[in-house]
Amino acid sequence: MTKKIQHPPLAMSRRALLMASGAGLAASVLPFGPLSAQPAGTLAMCVTPEPNAMCSAFNTASPVTVVSGKMLEGLLNYDFDVSPIPALATAWEVAEDGLSITFTLRDGVTWHDGEPFTSADVQYTIMEILKVHHPRGRSTLASVTAVETPDPLTAIFRLSQPAPALMYALAGWESPMLPKHVYEGTDVLQNPANNAPVGTGPFVFQTWERGSHIVMAANPNYWGEGEPKLERLVIRIITDPSARAAALDAGELHLAGDGPIPVNQVQRFIDSPDFQVETRGTEMNNSLDMIHTNMRNEHLAKLEVRQALMYAMNRDLMLDVVYYGLAEILDSPIPETLPNFHTSDVPQYDYDPDRANALLDEAGYERDADGMRFGLRLIAPTVGDTYERMGQFLKQNFRDIGIDLELISADIPTFIRSVFGEYDYDLTLYPGSVTADPTIGSQRFWWSEAASPGTPFVNSTGYASEEMDAVLEAAAVEPDPEARRELFVRFQQIAMTDLPILPVARPIYVTIAAANVENFVPGPDGIRAPYGSLAFTG
Amino acid sequence: MKPIRRRFPWAFLGKRLVYGALAMLAIAIINFFLLKLAPGDAAEALAGQAGTADPEYIAQLRAQFGLDQPLLSQLWAFLTRLATLDLGYSHVFNERVSTLILSRLPATLMLMGAAILIAVIGGIVFGVTAARYANRWPDRAISFVALLLYGTPPYWIGLMMILIFAVWLGWTPTSGMENVLAFHTGWDRVVDIAHHLILPALAQSIFYLAIYIRLVRAGMLEVLSLDFIRVARAKGISERRLAYRHALRNAVLPLVTVVGTNIGNFLGGAVLTETVFSWPGVGRLMFDAMFQRDLNLLLSILVLSSLFVIVANLIVDLLYAIINPTVELK
Numbered sequence: 085m086t087k088k089i090q091h092p093p094l095a096m097s098r099r100a101l102l103m104a105s106g107a108g109l110a111a112s113v114l115p116f117g118p119l120s121a122q123p124a125g126t127l128a129m130c131v132t133p134e135p136n137a138m139c140s141a142f143n144t145a146s147p148v149t150v151v152s153g154k155m156l157e158g159l160l161n162y163d164f165d166v167s168p169i170p171a172l173a174t175a176w177e178v179a180e181d182g183l184s185i186t187f188t189l190r191d192g193v194t195w196h197d198g199e200p201f202t203s204a205d206v207q208y209t210i211m212e213i214l215k216v217h218h219p220r221g222r223s224t225l226a227s228v229t230a231v232e233t234p235d236p237l238t239a240i241f242r243l244s245q246p247a248p249a250l251m252y253a254l255a256g257w258e259s260p261m262l263p264k265h266v267y268e269g270t271d272v273l274q275n276p277a278n279n280a281p282v283g284t285g286p287f288v289f290q291t292w293e294r295g296s297h298i299v300m301a302a303n304p305n306y307w308g309e310g311e312p313k314l315e316r317l318v319i320r321i322i323t324d325p326s327a328r329a330a331a332l333d334a335g336e337l338h339l340a341g342d343g344p345i346p347v348n349q350v351q352r353f354i355d356s357p358d359f360q361v362e363t364r365g366t367e368m369n370n371s372l373d374m375i376h377t378n379m380r381n382e383h384l385a386k387l388e389v390r391q392a393l394m395y396a397m398n399r400d401l402m403l404d405v406v407y408y409g410l411a412e413i414l415d416s417p418i419p420e421t422l423p424n425f426h427t428s429d430v431p432q433y434d435y436d437p438d439r440a441n442a443l444l445d446e447a448g449y450e451r452d453a454d455g456m457r458f459g460l461r462l463i464a465p466t467v468g469d470t471y472e473r474m475g476q477f478l479k480q481n482f483r484d485i486g487i488d489l490e491l492i493s494a495d496i497p498t499f500i501r502s503v504f505g506e507y508d509y510d511l512t513l514y515p516g517s518v519t520a521d522p523t524i525g526s527q528r529f530w531w532s533e534a535a536s537p538g539t540p541f542v543n544s545t546g547y548a549s550e551e552m553d554a555v556l557e558a559a560a561v562e563p564d565p566e567a568r569r570e571l572f573v574r575f576q577q578i579a580m581t582d583l584p585i586l587p588v589a590r591p592i593y594v595t596i597a598a599a600n601v602e603n604f605v606p607g608p609d610g611i612r613a614p615y616g617s618l619a620f621t622g
Numbered sequence: 623m624k625p626i627r628r629r630f631p632w633a634f635l636g637k638r639l640v641y642g643a644l645a646m647l648a649i650a651i652i653n654f655f656l657l658k659l660a661p662g663d664a665a666e667a668l669a670g671q672a673g674t675a676d677p678e679y680i681a682q683l684r685a686q687f688g689l690d691q692p693l694l695s696q697l698w699a700f701l702t703r704l705a706t707l708d709l710g711y712s713h714v715f716n717e718r719v720s721t722l723i724l725s726r727l728p729a730t731l732m733l734m735g736a737a738i739l740i741a742v743i744g745g746i747v748f749g750v751t752a753a754r755y756a757n758r759w760p761d762r763a764i765s766f767v768a769l770l771l772y773g774t775p776p777y778w779i780g781l782m783m784i785l786i787f788a789v790w791l792g793w794t795p796t797s798g799m800e801n802v803l804a805f806h807t808g809w810d811r812v813v814d815i816a817h818h819l820i821l822p823a824l825a826q827s828i829f830y831l832a833i834y835i836r837l838v839r840a841g842m843l844e845v846l847s848l849d850f851i852r853v854a855r856a857k858g859i860s861e862r863r864l865a866y867r868h869a870l871r872n873a874v875l876p877l878v879t880v881v882g883t884n885i886g887n888f889l890g891g892a893v894l895t896e897t898v899f900s901w902p903g904v905g906r907l908m909f910d911a912m913f914q915r916d917l918n919l920l921l922s923i924l925v926l927s928s929l930f931v932i933v934a935n936l937i938v939d940l941l942y943a944i945i946n947p948t949v950e951l952k
Binding site for chain 1: 660661662663666667668669670671672676677678679680686711713714715716717722725726729781784785788789792795796797798799800801802803896897898899900901902903906907910913914915
């Protein structure tokens with residue numbers, strides 16, 4: 085890898101060329117200060133896989149949220165502590181009883197087509213779009229009964245019960261505000277604006293060459309002071325992880341996120357002066373690798389077996405061998421990145437194969453002639469190569485305690501059908517997001533009522549605990565932050581005692597940018613940020 | 623000698639077209655059931671991508687996609703759409719199926735055309751050279767390299783080519799079909815796309831290049847030992863003219879046959895090449911459709927591909943008659 089990235093980026097030099105050829109003209113029409121105040125430069129970033137749509141109101145697949153979040157905005161943004169900060173709403177107030185939230189909207193915001201953004205758009209988007217068509221919206225917005233619009237800049241959410249988690253689900257990439265005048269009276273699911281959004285965001289949709297790239301241009305009427313800083317944002321679709329690394333090396337790509345390259349190449353990029361590697365930017369997502377057991381299995385129904393599996397995992401070694409150091413070991417199902425909820429005051433399961441063996445002996449499992457007690461199947465989706473390595477690693481760990489692990493890898497629809505449709509698995513390993521609030525992200529895995537055959541990424545373990553259900557249900561509607569934290573502490577303690585799910589690690593998905601790119605992880609949502617401040621330095 | 627005169631083979635063409643239509647119908651029906659065997663459907667795949675979804679949402683998607691209909695009426699709906707040349711709307715990709723396929727087809731045809739051209743021309747040039755210098759060093763070198771190329775996985779060759787020619791030497795771009803940061807138009811764009819085409823076309827052609835070299839070499843060796851070549855040589859015709867003008871024409875028929883049968887393989891190989899080089903073609907669309915269980919889109923691509931292969935083979939058969947007038951079309 086000797087070829088270094090060449091900067092400044094192409095569009096900058098194009099611009100410079102244009103300026104040079106018409107220098108006299110430019111000087112005469114641009115008398116008001118330096119050129120740097122104007123949006124400048126074309127930046128290329130990539131998403132994987134290719135998004136299926138440009139609007140995340142109807143499809144919240146990861147690449148869709150990345151693209152959508154640049155053009156469509158939400159009521160709120162979030163800082164690194166995952167506290168709400170203004171976006172389309174400049175102020176908000178949750179009523180004492182938690183039964184209404186009043187949003188004051190930003191004045192003077194216009195849609196990309198020039199129409200003004202008002203509270204009627206908020207009302208329409210929440211009630212007619214997100215509550216009806218958003219994959220998660222029906223549950224996160226379940227308690228919203230009405231949105232009142234006393235004036236164009238005030239929107240009042242009326243709730244049937246307090247919904248503290250709601251305040252964490254209003255980012256643009258998650259709950260985008262859509263223009264009522266474009267959607268009303270149309271077949272919203274096939275509205276052309278779903279592939280060519282009309283939003284309020286810093287970037288305006290230009291073209292989408294399917295399979296190749298998406299082009300967005302700076303929104304000249306954007307409300308953010310001095311934003312956007314880029315003239316154009318190009319989102320490339322590069323399907324192969326090694327090809328993404330090569331494109332970064334060759335300077336054809338300036339920015340890539342969500343763990344874009346093979347993990348064994350990340351260190352090279354960290355060491356290179358030509359690149360910046362950022363590990364923050366997943367605090368809104370908090371994707372965790374956890375092993376979900378199937379408690380319908382006669383062996384796994386026994387607590388001792390689940391505890392033994394936990395003790396059998398050498399997770400310190402796993403950190404190096406499986407994750408190349410890019411992960412944090414979990415001691416509870418809520419990661420440390422959510423300090424408002426996380427606790428370590430739970431039963432701990434440090435690597436202790438002797439203890440694991442003792443537990444299995446006690447449970448009455450004899451080793452056979454081959455030294456095996458019984459066999460289990462581990463099914464994982466084919467996403468990246470981490471889960472393949474993890475399977476091999478666990479196979480060795482579990483062999484040490486006499487459990488013969490059979491590895492099955494399946495494409496995503498097959499995996500979903502086996503695990504969540506037919507419950508035809510023993511152990512499964514997949515990434516599951518806690519999001520910014522455990523009520524949104526965690527509850528579904530532990531709450532007995534979330535279990536629903538055929539629904540992906542919910543409770544598949546067969547776990548049902550009255551105490552757990554009561555704690556989760558109380559936390560979902562507890563308006564007081566301190567009392568709510570206590571409930572989630574209790575949740576983590578029950579979870580680590582009952583162990584229907586074995587928390588393994590929080591993988592760190594890096595964002596890689598060329599050395600001359602700034603503000604590429606401006607907040608906890610990483611590359612999902614609106615990117616008004618994204619720019620080339622110098 | 624009297625030249626062979628013949629009329630246009632209408633009967634042959636008609637028969638082949640009827641067979642082709644029947645084959646396509648069979649392909650559509652068999653694939654429909656084959657794909658239905660894959661676990662999971664588009665609603666689950668879409669809900670899975672979304673991260674979370676409730677049961678009503680999935681039921682709503684199924685109804686919207688028509689997946690709640692009985693299997694046979696889904697098949698009937700697909701066949702009638704096919705018969706009326708209306709491929710329908712892909713709810714997974716939010717676009718009309720015909721628009722999706724047609725927007726990706728040129729990229730794949732370009733890649734395939736370039737790869738076949740490289741493989742055929744390279745195969746002929748190197749194959750003839752190897753035959754002319756049979757068992758001497760040029761033949762040994764060419765045969766050795768051909769064997770090496772034949773045995774190396776195209777996927778790996780693609781990645782190595784990116785590493786060497788794009789990253790180390792900087793001669794070509796790493797991936798994509800055009801420089802998306804430059805916004806070229808007109809001739810600049812054509813040149814830019816051709817520049818991007820070099821590596822993927824080479825990567826895709828290499829395996830076939832290896833086969834064609836061996837095929838042409840073997841054919842040439844056989845023909846070069848025939849009497850009419852000895853006569854031609856005795857008449858003082860130059861060796862080069864002898865090889866390309868007299869021998870090749872006879873030796874090339876097996877190559878044409880193999881190229882014809884390989885056209886389907888080129889289309890299949892496009893999936894890998896397009897993935898490695900981020901080439902925005904139909905191969906990757908097919909791959910994405912499979913993983914998202916967009917059956918209607920996938921079936922439409924498969925049927926169109928079969929149409930393409932059938933037509934290509936028909937053209938190859940007609941070509942025989944032109945290359946070698948003694949071949950009779952029945």
